[in-house]
Amino acid sequence: MNIGQSYFWAFIVGGLWCVLAQLTVDLSGMTPAHVMVAFVSLGAILSGLGLYQPLVALGGAGASVPLPGFGHALVTGITQQMEDKGTLFGLFSGGLSATAIGISAAVVFGYLMAILFTPRGKR
Amino acid sequence: MGASKGAGAARNGSGKNAGGGRSKTSRPASSRPASPKEQKKYQKIAQQARPRPPVLINCIKAFLTGGVICLVGQGVLNYFIRIGVKPPDSGGPLAGVMVTLGALLTGIGVYDVIGKFGGMGSALPITGFANSIVSPAMEFKREGYVLGVGARMFQVAGPVIVYGLVTSVVVVLIKMAVMALTGKS
Amino acid sequence: MAQSSQVLLTENRRLGKQTVQFGHPPAIAGFASVVGPKEGQGPFGKLFDVVKEESLLGEKSWERAETMFMLEASRLAMRRAGTAREDIDYMLAGDLLNQIIASDFAARELSIPFLGLYGACSTLAEGLGIAASFLSYGIARHILVTVSSHFDSAERQYRYPLEFGAQRPVTAQWTVTGSGAFVLGPTGNEERTPRITHWTCGRVVDMGIKNPNDMGSAMAPAAADTIQRHFEDTGRGPDDYDLIITGDLGKLGLKLATEVLKRANVTMGDSFTDCGAIIFGNDQDVHSGASGPACSASMLGGPLLKRMMAGEMDRLLIVPTGALFSPTSFQQGESIPSVAHAVVIEMAPGEAEGRP
Known part of the structure; x- marks a missing residue:
């Protein structure tokens, strides 16, 4: 896959995930928060079934940036560390180690933003 | 006098029979709680009257917004691979960069505008996850840095x-x- | 003269099951509306007394800003009524915030004997009805009634943080930022004065609507119930009013209330509308319309009473509507009970002209 194709598939796969989530909100009436939670779990399940890795191979960031990719990262993180460091150790440390950068960045920058900025009134 | 000039006062003269548009066969107002049957009936009426969300337009907007965010992500990913990061190790740093972008855009008050346009197109990518952490952190700063920022950050x-x-x-x-x-x- | 209205009656009467007719209809001696920038850009922008350029008002929180809206409206209404703070016997106030803090803190500043009210967005009518009763039974001479709401303070309490990037559902309503204040007293300063002649206190109606983003559907049956009851109690009908206006049903709720009334054989004409459906323009992206106690209060304390004073309307039925739920109740899966109270406001001569 060349560079151009990687961008194309990232756009398509990422866009389609978002369409699926939008349809869920519009047709089921679920709140965005519920849909975010549901899609993380969905990603984890697809990953367990071995279906998510092929999607990442095709879509690249289009599969790993949407929240189902977060669920996939949790499962692959656990599986990886279970192989490397033992079953029980991996089961409880693999998920968070694989996603540590994202979560830590969100917390640190969240804190920083709260110090620097104040919400503006809506018009 | 003063009052008799008013249409209201003049009409008032017709007193008790001023039924207006109210038919004589009007069903008397109930004075007990609505029964489950009445509730169901009303909910059906309300359901039918409810405007439908513009699903197609919403989906197109979500597709474009989500697609563009992933495009940016792919750019970051391609950069990591070019500088020699192995693909399996690139997930963490990619998430880190995207989260940072989402946090910054939330801080400067842009992400909610994108969200209004893109709907789930901007909520589902990990930048939306960052937005869901940063927005309550900013909002509840007024309740203090421990019980406001610290405690409410993980609301979503x-x-x-x-x-x-x-x-x-x-x-x-x-x-x-x-x-x-x-x-x- | 004899036929000219119950305005000159001397005894309070109870009509039917839920309506009170005031013997000495108390005057709205002073009124005021103070709103935020978005409301000022709406179709009634020029008819509000004060339009703020931004909604934080230089305060450190949205909640404090909401209190400032209420204080400014209250002070303006008292000045218009020619009453000082000391002349007011009671302050009746309410808002949407937990423990009605916007009102509590405004009452702290005004230092008037205070009764806090909660009827969600129907609080205005609750206040006007109780105040009119107090005055009409002669246990007070002047009462301040005021309510407020604020988009940003309501949003963080009921929904998401402001910077959260979520789309608003099509049935969502936009909380009005602002406050309306009314000083009720035995007389008005003007020759012709709006007076409160009737009050129909509504019952709580729950049709099992659970979606907090669809308050119009939840409140419409309560509005219809109170309007129908008002007509039955008074023997009046839709044509007896120049305008019948509900509080914040929004476009969807207004449609549903009309439908529910039609099914009860009450046909509402063109004079039936809703503050929340008209306070913002169609281009202002508020989906189903507006909500909040300040929705009906700023409309009454601005455009509606100004039009009555200008002689464009003589008899008004205002029916503020309230959705009585909390974040706790809807998270626990409860439906949304709703209430609506109706108040009749009629133009009548001031004390100097027609009263004993």
Whole structure:
């Protein structure tokens, strides 16, 4: 896959995930928060079934940036560390180690933003 | 006098019979709580009257917004690969960069504008996850840095992490059980 | 003269099951509306007394800003009524915030004997009805009634943080930022004065609507119930009013209330509308319309009473509507009970002209 194709598939796969989530909100009436939670779990399940890795191979960031990719990262993180460091150790440390950068960045920058900025009134 | 000039006062003269548009066969107002049957009937009427969301337009906007965010992500990913990061190791740094972008855009008050346009197109990518952490952190600063910022930060992101972790652990356990039973390990 | 209205009656009467007719209809001696920038850009922008350029008002929180809206409206209404703070016997106030803190803190500043009210967005009518009763039974001379709401303070309490990037559902309503204040007293300063002649206190109606983003559907049956009851109690009908206006049903709720009334054989004409459906323009992206106690209060304390004073309307039925739920109740899966109270406001001569 060349560079151009990687961008194309990232756009398509990422866009389609978002369409699926939008349809869920519009047709089921679920709140965005519920849909975010549901899609993380969905990603984890697809990953367990071995279906998510092929999607990442095709879509690249289009599969790993949407929240189902977060669920996939949790499962692959656990599986990886279970192989490397033992079953029980991996089961409880693999998920968070694989996603540590994202979560830590969100917390640190969240804190920083709260110090620097104040919400503006809506018009 | 003063009052008799008013249309209201003049009409008032017709007194009790001023039925107006109210028909004589008007059903008397109820004075007990609505029965489940009445509730169901009304809910059906309300359901039919409710305007439909513009699903197609929403989906197109979500597709474009989500697509563009992933395009940016792919750019970051391609950069990591070019500088020699192995693809399996690139997930963490990619998430880190995207989260940082989402946090910055939330801080300067842009992400909610994108969200209004893109709907789930901007909520589902991990930048939306960052937005869900940064926005309450900013909002509840007024309630203090410990019980405001610290405690409320995970209002939406907390459940995402909780369900993500629990599901992934359960998924892996089931996978192990299946492998053990089928003797594939 | 004899036929000219119950305005000159001397005894309070109870009509039917839920309506009170005031013997000495108390005057709205002073009124005021103070709103935020978005309301000022709406079709009634010029008819509000004060339009703020931004909604934080230089305060450190949205909640404090909401209190400032209420204080400014209250002070303006008292000045218009020619009453000082000391002349007011009671302050009746309410808002949407937990423990009605916007009102509590405004009452702290005004230092008038205070009764806090909660009827969600129907609080204005609750206040006007109780105040009119107090005055009409002669146990007070002047009462301040005021309510407020604020988009940003309501949003963080009921929904998401402001910077959260979520789309608003099509049935969502936009909380009005602002406050309306009314000083009720035995007389008005003007020759012709709006007076409160009737009050129909509504009952709580729950049709099992659970979606907090669809308050119009939840409140419409309560509005219809109170309007129908008002007509039955008074023997009046839709044509007896120049305008019948509900509080914050929004476009969807207004449609549903009209439908529910039609099914009860009450046909509402063109004079039936809703503050929440008209306070913002169609281009202002508020989906189903507006909500909040300040929705009906700023409309009454601005455009509606100004039009009555200008002689464009003589008899008004205002029916503020309230959705009585909390974040706790809807998270626990409860439906949304709703209430609506109706108040009749009629133009009548001031004390100097027609009263004993």
